[in-house]
Amino acid sequence: MRMRSLLLPLLLVQAFTANAQHLTYTEWLHRAMADIRLLPRYGDREKNDAQRASDAEFIAATLVVDSLPRSASGRLVQHGIQLLTEGDLTKAMYRFNQAWLVDSTNADAYWGYGSFFMELDRPAVALSWYRRGFAMDSTSTRLLTGMATALLAEEHPVRPQDSERADDLLSAAMALLQRAHQLDPTDQGTLYRLAVCHLKRNECAEAHRYFDAIEKKDAPPVEAGFARRLAVGCPR
Numbered sequence: 001m002r003m004r005s006l007l008l009p010l011l012l013v014q015a016f017t018a019n020a021q022h023l024t025y026t027e028w029l030h031r032a033m034a035d036i037r038l039l040p041r042y043g044d045r046e047k048n049d050a051q052r053a054s055d056a057e058f059i060a061a062t063l064v065v066d067s068l069p070r071s072a073s074g075r076l077v078q079h080g081i082q083l084l085t086e087g088d089l090t091k092a093m094y095r096f097n098q099a100w101l102v103d104s105t106n107a108d109a110y111w112g113y114g115s116f117f118m119e120l121d122r123p124a125v126a127l128s129w130y131r132r133g134f135a136m137d138s139t140s141t142r143l144l145t146g147m148a149t150a151l152l153a154e155e156h157p158v159r160p161q162d163s164e165r166a167d168d169l170l171s172a173a174m175a176l177l178q179r180a181h182q183l184d185p186t187d188q189g190t191l192y193r194l195a196v197c198h199l200k201r202n203e204c205a206e207a208h209r210y211f212d213a214i215e216k217k218d219a220p221p222v223e224a225g226f227a228r229r230l231a232v233g234c235p236r
Contacts, residue, residue, distance in 0.1 A: 003182040025120045031090075038093050040113040040129060041100055055101055062102055072102035080112045084119055093115060108139035114146050123153035144180035145190050148173040152196065170200055188214055188221045196232070204234030 023031070032038040035046050047055070066072040080095030096112035103109075117126035127150040134143040155169035168191025174197045180190045191210050198207035211230060214222065 012028045023120065025122055026096075028089070028120060038090065040097070040116075048202055058098065059102055062098075069103040070106055073099040073106040074108060077106070077108045077112050078100065081115065084112075084115055089116060089119060091172075105136065107140055107143060109133070110136070111140070111142045111146055114143075114150065118146075118150060118153065121153075123150040126150045127154075139183055141180040141184045141187050141190060144176045144183070145149055145187070145193060148176040148180070148193055151176070152193070167220040170197060173197060174201075192221045192226075196226070198228055199233055202233070207234050208236065 028038060032043075036042045039045070062072050062076075063069065066075065068136055076099035078094045080099065082094060083089075083092035092112070093116055096116065099106060099112065100109040110129050114130035114133070117123075117129065127147055130143050130146040130150060134140065134147065144178065151169045151173040152165040155166045155173065158169065159166040173193070177190055177194050177197060180187065181194060184190065190215050195207050195211040195214070198204075198210065207230060211222075211224045211227075
């Protein structure tokens with residue numbers, strides 16, 4: 001399942017703009033071999049003097065604009081997410097790494113890393129980065145919903161061959177989403193994913209209840225065609 005049907009509902013964005021920076025996983029692997037800025041946390045590589053000096057200069061310049069490292073890091077993450085929605089994966093990873101550089105304790109940087117790999121159709125890799133962030137902040141609805149989204153992306157292709165495994169993945173995703181919902185009952189991405197999970201389980205009343213709770217305005221976090229699938233699968 002493409003990330004464009006999974007990430008965008010989470011980000012509450014509908015439009016994707018294609019451009020030359022949209023990478024495939026293979027392209028990313030090749031480019032990351034020559035550019036550590038494309039590796040999460042710069043691949044934890046030892047940097048040379050010039051790179052360390054450049055990092056220090058960037059941090060200093062960033063903190064001039066926003067003196068709070070967490071706030072400055074958060075802005076960089078949000079910029080990276082926006083770049084993802086525009087299809088510019090290269091610059092998105094640059095921003096996530098800069099966010100980590102400015103504040104390595106900001107779990108949202110790991111949300112960015114996970115979202116990057118979701119866009120590359122690597123939900124298992126994405127899940128590992130979401131989990132690392134979640135280990136730092138167990139109250140993050142973004143990370144909870146991100147982990148659930150990755151599990152749902154794994155569930156979809158598994159279903160035809162191994163329904164039992166698919167059911168386990170769906171149940172795990174549901175548990176994460178329910179926890180996220182407890183933390184923030186108004187989160188639109190969480191509500192949408194709960195509707196998806198209940199539809200998959202043929203739990204029609206619950207699917208409609210969560211779907212009805214989504215605010216139907218501006219850019220609702222719903223992939224194209226879901227309302228019709230819900231109406232067909234769970235007619236009222």
